[in-house]
Amino acid sequence: MLRPADIDRIRNDFPILDREVGGQRLVYLDSGATAQKPRQVIDAIDEFYQRRNAAVHRGAHQLAVEATDAFEAGREAVAAFVGAAADEVCWTKNATEALNVVALGMALASAGLGGAEAQRFRLGPGDSIVVTEMEHHANLIPWQQTGALTGAQLRWLPLTDDGQLDLTELDSIVDETTKVLAFTHVSNVLGTINPVERLVERARAVGAYTVLDACQSVPHLPVNLHDLDVDFAAFSGHKMLGPTGIGALYGRSELLNALPPVITGGSMITTVDMESAAFMPAPQRFEAGTQPIAEIVGLHAAVDFLGYYGMEELAAHEAQIAARLIDGIAQIPGIRRIGPPADEASIAAVSFDVDGVHAHDVGQVLDSRGIAVRVGHHCAQPLHRRYGLTATTRASASVFTTEADCDAFLAALAEVRPFFGLA
Numbered sequence: 001m002l003r004p005a006d007i008d009r010i011r012n013d014f015p016i017l018d019r020e021v022g023g024q025r026l027v028y029l030d031s032g033a034t035a036q037k038p039r040q041v042i043d044a045i046d047e048f049y050q051r052r053n054a055a056v057h058r059g060a061h062q063l064a065v066e067a068t069d070a071f072e073a074g075r076e077a078v079a080a081f082v083g084a085a086a087d088e089v090c091w092t093k094n095a096t097e098a099l100n101v102v103a104l105g106m107a108l109a110s111a112g113l114g115g116a117e118a119q120r121f122r123l124g125p126g127d128s129i130v131v132t133e134m135e136h137h138a139n140l141i142p143w144q145q146t147g148a149l150t151g152a153q154l155r156w157l158p159l160t161d162d163g164q165l166d167l168t169e170l171d172s173i174v175d176e177t178t179k180v181l182a183f184t185h186v187s188n189v190l191g192t193i194n195p196v197e198r199l200v201e202r203a204r205a206v207g208a209y210t211v212l213d214a215c216q217s218v219p220h221l222p223v224n225l226h227d228l229d230v231d232f233a234a235f236s237g238h239k240m241l242g243p244t245g246i247g248a249l250y251g252r253s254e255l256l257n258a259l260p261p262v263i264t265g266g267s268m269i270t271t272v273d274m275e276s277a278a279f280m281p282a283p284q285r286f287e288a289g290t291q292p293i294a295e296i297v298g299l300h301a302a303v304d305f306l307g308y309y310g311m312e313e314l315a316a317h318e319a320q321i322a323a324r325l326i327d328g329i330a331q332i333p334g335i336r337r338i339g340p341p342a343d344e345a346s347i348a349a350v351s352f353d354v355d356g357v358h359a360h361d362v363g364q365v366l367d368s369r370g371i372a373v374r375v376g377h378h379c380a381q382p383l384h385r386r387y388g389l390t391a392t393t394r395a396s397a398s399v400f401t402t403e404a405d406c407d408a409f410l411a412a413l414a415e416v417r418p419f420f421g422l423a
Contacts, residue, residue, distance in 0.1 A: 002309065002317045010309070011400045013038040024370025027405045032188055032349045032396030033374050034238045035219060037302075041242060044301035048294045056293055057267065057284075071293050074300035075283070078248060081303040082214075082235070083224030090249040090256065090283035091291050095215045096138040098234035098249035099182075101286060102211055103142035105259040106180070110150040114260035121179075121209075121259060125151035128177045130208075132157040132165055132194075133386055134187045137379045139213040139234075143182055152179065159386050163190040163339040170202055178208040185217035185228075189378045189394065190339040191322065191346035193221070196228050204229075209255070215239055219398070220318055220347045222311040225250050241306065241399070242299035245292045256282035263288045306399070314399050321397045321406060322348035328410040334417050338387050348397035351378070354413075356422045359391040365419055366393075369412040 002010075011017055016036050019026050028036060048070065054063035056071040072086075079089045092098040109118035123129070129143050129152050147154040155173050158166045165183075174181055181203040186193050196212070203210045212233040217223050219240035225233050232255070237246040251259070261268060261279060265288040270278045279285040306314065326342050329335055334355040340346050354362050363375035374394040377384045384390060395409055417423070 002313050006309065007317070007400070007402055010038075011402070013040065013305070014400050015039060015042070017400060021370040021372070022368055024368075025408070027371040027408050029395040029397060029401065029405065029409055030372045030374050031219075031239070031398035031401070032216065032378075032394060034244065035241050035398045036400065037243065037298075038241055038305050040305050041298045041301045045243060045294045045298040048297045053294070055290060067293055070297050070300075071291070074296035077300045077303050081307065082218060082233075082248075082250065083226045084250050085253070087281075087283055088225075088250055088253055088256065090251070090286040091296065092234075092247045092249050092286070093245055093292065094238075094247035095213065095234040095236040096247075098247050099138050099211070099213065100142045101249055101262050102232050102234075102251070102259070103146045103182075104262045107146045107149040108260040108262065114258065117258040118260050123147075123150040123152040123179055126177060127152040127179045128155050128175070129153070129180045129182070130155045130157065130174050130178050132183045133159045134165065134190065134192065134380065134383050135182070135184055136188050136213060136215070137381070139182050139184060139211070140382070143180070153177075157183070159383065162341055163187070163192050164344070165192075165194055167195075167198065170198075174202050174206060174208065176206050178203070178206050180211060181208045182211040182213070184213040184215075185223075186220070186347050186349075187339075187380075187383075188216050188349060189351050189380050189383055189392070191216075191349040191351075192340050193217075193345050193347065196230070200229050214250075216347060216349065219306075221315050231255055237295065237299040237302065240299075240302055242302035243295045246295035246299050249286060251282070253282060256286070261285050261288070265289050267291075309399070317399065318348045318397055318401070319345075321401050321403070322346055322350065324403060324406045325350045325395055325397070325409070328406060329413070332410070332414050334422065335413070338389070338392065348401065349394060350396070351392040351394040353389055353392050354416055357416055357420055359393045361420070362393045362413075362416050365416050366409070366412050369408075369415075371409050371412050373409075 052066045054067040056068040106121040109121035210230045212230040214235040218235040233250040238244040337352040359375040
């Protein structure tokens with residue numbers, strides 16, 4: 001378990017936490033949207049641009065060699081962090097792009113691209129794609145598009161009243177027609193941790209591919225993708241203390257090498273003539289054009305930072321923060337939290353509705369007190385519709401969040417309804 005001295009040391013590595021907002025100490029509770037960056041990440045990017053900036057896998061000069069080494073070292077570090085092999089991790093600009101690469105790659109395979117090996121991904125009328133009602137739009141809309149392009153039917157696992165997946169009809173929804181089961185590991189709105197093992201087991205039983213949105217699990221929980229036994233997964237660097245503009249697609253090697261690339265161009269080919277092209281093996285086949293090299297260097301520094309403290313210890317700390325937020329919100333009249341019961345495991349992403357006050361107004365009142373939260377539908381409109389809402393306020397924590405942050409937030413939240421003249 002992290003000690004208070006450890007948390008102080010962690011916070012000292014985040015320069016932005018020293019600033020004030022409107023004369024108030026910054027309390028940053030919007031890590032579910034994007035996490036703040038430690039000095040080690042900022043310095044790594046700065047050092048790369050000052051000392052090693054060059055294109056990778058192209059030049060023979062010293063800078064190019066050093067840049068390429070840093071680029072591939074980043075891949076190896078990130079792969080190890082999520083329990084994968086280096087050739088199973090492909091760089092993308094974010095998780096949204098990674099999920100689109102899988103979904104639209106299957107659509108291309110269904111149109112006949114990719115040759116015989118790609119036909120394993122073929123979708124058509126009579127097939128089904130299954131998602132969940134709690135998905136972020138990034139793991140919903142690409143599958144809507146793929147279904148529309150191929151004729152496959154889109155189905156979904158519903159939500160329960162208490163913010164969990166309703167699996168009572170799992171076997172009838174995920175059936176022999178199902179070719180893909182795409183689901184989030186952790187809800188970005190509810191904080192719910194989904195039963196990956198059970199979902200994967202059902203998918204395996206019917207021969208469906210599994211696609212995991214790991215955006216909210218990789219930054220907050222120990223994750224081993226080999227142990228989870230999923231076929232594909234996606235996550236973003238900026239939510240795990242790294243820079244923006246870098247994400248990753250994980251896939252089993254044999255599947256990546258069979259999936260047609262959606263984005264094509266330079267750096268991902270073996271041969272090209274005026275009529276056709278042949279593609280490199282994964283991961284390079286999914287890395288067309290100049291990659292975000294400095295961002296990969298920064299992400300390497302981020303996983304080193306997280307690894308130094310240990311994900312088990314960081315997850316335990318964030319679980320304490322989640323409990324404090326959930327318990328504190330429950331004590332404030334007029335606030336409805338949506339999410340799993342307090343005694344169920346969840347990450348520190350806590351969403352709620354304030355009776356009589358729109359979420360955007362809640363956010364502005366909190367901002368006036370130096371507290372940063374997320375307001376809106378959090379790119380999950382179907383989830384909000386399920387609970388009769390159009391928007392919520394979300395407080396989400398990270399490794400640097402303290403009990404003092406929670407207490408400041410809860411004190412300010414208790415003032416919101418009185419601020420608007422509500423009892």
